Each structure stands twice: as C-alpha cells, then as structure tokens.
Amino acid sequence: MKVFVTGAGGQLGSDLVRLLDGHEAITPDRSELDVTDSGSVAGAMLQTKPDLVINCAAFTDVDRAQTDADRAFSTNATAVRILAEAAREIGAHFTTISTELVFDGTKSGPYTETDSPSPVSVYGQSKAEGERHAGTDATIVRTSWLCGETGHNMVKTILNLLDKDEPLRFVDDQIGHPTFTADLAPIVLELSLQRRPGIFHATNQGAVSWFQFARAVAAAAGEDPTRVTPCSTAELRPVRPAARPANGVLDNAALRTVGFAQTRDFREPLAELICRLR
Numbered sequence: 001m002k003v004f005v006t007g008a009g010g011q012l013g014s015d016l017v018r019l020l021d022g023h024e025a026i027t028p029d030r031s032e033l034d035v036t037d038s039g040s041v042a043g044a045m046l047q048t049k050p051d052l053v054i055n056c057a058a059f060t061d062v063d064r065a066q067t068d069a070d071r072a073f074s075t076n077a078t079a080v081r082i083l084a085e086a087a088r089e090i091g092a093h094f095t096t097i098s099t100e101l102v103f104d105g106t107k108s109g110p111y112t113e114t115d116s117p118s119p120v121s122v123y124g125q126s127k128a129e130g131e132r133h134a135g136t137d138a139t140i141v142r143t144s145w146l147c148g149e150t151g152h153n154m155v156k157t158i159l160n161l162l163d164k165d166e167p168l169r170f171v172d173d174q175i176g177h178p179t180f181t182a183d184l185a186p187i188v189l190e191l192s193l194q195r196r197p198g199i200f201h202a203t204n205q206g207a208v209s210w211f212q213f214a215r216a217v218a219a220a221a222g223e224d225p226t227r228v229t230p231c232s233t234a235e236l237r238p239v240r241p242a243a244r245p246a247n248g249v250l251d252n253a254a255l256r257t258v259g260f261a262q263t264r265d266f267r268e269p270l271a272e273l274i275c276r277l278r
C-alpha cells in the first residue's frame with residue numbers, strides 16, 4: 001500500500017509513520033506541503049498516487065483558535081475538503097482525525113457516534129466543519145486528550161511541573177479519556193486499510209478528570225500524587241479563552257460494532273510513555 005500521511009511530524013502522525021514498515025510511506029511535513037494550498041495538495045496526490053490518505057495535520061491550539069479563527073478554519077475545515085477531494089479524484093481512501101470538542105459536554109453519559117455535534121469553541125466548530133467536509137466515503141476518527149512521545153501534551157507538562165516543584169492544580173469538573181497515540185495509530189491505520197466509511201470514536205479506556213489524570217501521571221512517575229490538588233473550571237486563573245466541555249467522554253461503540261478489541265485502560269500506555277520519556 002502507498003500511504004500518504006499529512007501532519008507526519010505531529011504527535012499522532014509520527015506514531016503512525018512508525019507503523020508504516022512494509023508500506024510505501026509519503027510523509028511530507030508542513031514545509032514540504034501546506035495542506036491549505038489546494039494546488040500543491042492536488043499536485044502532490046497526482047504525482048504520488050497513494051492508495052490511502054491519512055490526515056493528521058491540524059491547528060491544535062484550542063485557546064489560540066479563539067482569536068485566530070481564520071487559521072483554525074483553513075487548517076481544520078477547508079484543508080480537509082481539499083484533501084478529501086484530491087484523494088477522491090485519484091481513487092484513494094481518505095481518513096481524517098477529529099475531536100471530542102465537537103460536543104458541548106452537557107450529555108449525562110458517554111457520547112456515541114450518532115450524537116449531534118454542538119461545539120462550544122472555535123476549534124470545535126472548525127473540527128465539526130472538517131468532519132462535514134470529509135464526506136460520507138471518508139473515515140473520521142474522533143479521539144480525545146492525545147498524548148505521545150513527540151510534541152506537546154499534558155503528560156509532558158505535568159512531568160515538567162513535578163520536576164520543578166511547581167504547584168499542580170488541575171480541574172476536577174472536566175472529564176474525558178486520555179488517549180495515547182501509540183495505541184491510537186494502529187486503529188487509525190487498520191480502519192484506513194479496511195476503507196471503513198463513517199465516524200469512529202477511538203480512545204483509551206478509563207474516564208477521569210484532569211485532576212485525576214494529573215494524579216495518575218504523578219503516581220506513574222513515582223512522585224507523590226497528593227502534590228496535585230483539585231480546582232473547578234470557574235476557579236482557573238487566568239481564565240482560558242476557549243470553553244471546554246465538562247463531559248468529553250467518547251464511547252467507542254462503532255469500533256466494537258466492526259469487531260475491534262476494546263482499547264487498554266489509559267494507565268498502561270501512560271506507564272509505557274513515562275518509561276520512554278524518563
């Protein structure tokens with residue numbers, strides 16, 4: 001298989017590229033291919049003719065998106081349309097990644113793939129529009145709270161704070177599924193190889209608040225978890241520009257339906273990541 005991966009230098013993209021042994025991988029970084037440039041995307045597809053296009057590129061700074069909506073929408077929505085159309089043109093299957101932030105968090109239980117998006121931030125709105133642009137023939141993988149070896153994420157932030165003896169206060173009123181790119185990448189690749197159309201929620205298991213997650217990171221790093229203290233979103237200072245859903249828990253219902261095994265509890269890949277980082 002010839003697999004074209006955008007955003008290959010990001011958290012998920014770099015773990016996906018590691019899985020492509022035995023496939024022909026085309027992995028342009030942002031300096032080689034700007035996914036918002038339709039002419040360059042169409043040219044790259046026609047030149048390389050991949051079987052699969054997997055889009056891991058995104059503008060992922062949720063707070064900055066509030067004041068840079070143009071960049072959020074061009075990268076997270078328009079570029080998805082550009083990539084989907086270019087892939088369709090050459091008969092390649094298209095996969096793109098979305099987020100729990102397409103939901104407003106007011107549901108009392110986990111969100112399933114049939115729940116309607118109702119984003120409360122610019123980032124969430126741009127990703128929801130990206131889902132619509134991907135088309136019904138695409139694979140859309142919604143995930144949450146991504147952590148990997150490459151790039152920035154909350155595990156690295158918490159480890160840094162622990163190292164510096166900084167106070168660790170995390171909100172206890174936003175819950176979600178921490179998800180590790182080492183576990184997510186094989187699911188994204190397998191869904192793409194199977195050319196499965198539709199929306200799939202794919203996360204690790206074990207719903208926690210950010211406070212509980214920070215304590216789990218401290219425990220896994222051999223530090224005292226009680227150094228992490230809870231606060232409410234209303235108490236956070238400075239106030240974060242983008243609203244986050246109180247409930248960002250995604251039920252992986254569609255994956256179960258098509259026969260995927262349940263993913264691991266997040267504490268297992270968390271321990272593995274901390275071993276690799278330390």
Ligand SMILES: NC(=O)c1ccc[n+]([C@@H]2O[C@H](COP(=O)([O-])OP(=O)(O)OC[C@H]3O[C@@H](n4cnc5c(N)ncnc54)[C@H](OP(=O)(O)O)[C@@H]3O)[C@@H](O)[C@H]2O)c1
Binds near residue numbers: 035075098152
């Ligand atoms: N991070 C999370 O917690 C989270 C949660 C749920 C869903 N997701 C989704 O999961 C996917 C992967 O996220 P991630 O955490 O792996 O993201 P990431 O680490 O921020 O990587 C995104 C990549 O996209 C590249 N990129 C940005 N704009 C581009 C452009 N115009 N053209 C080409 N490449 C561009 C970035 O390059 P530069 O570094 O050069 O900017 C970076 O390599 C995204 O769709 C994201 O929305 C993420």
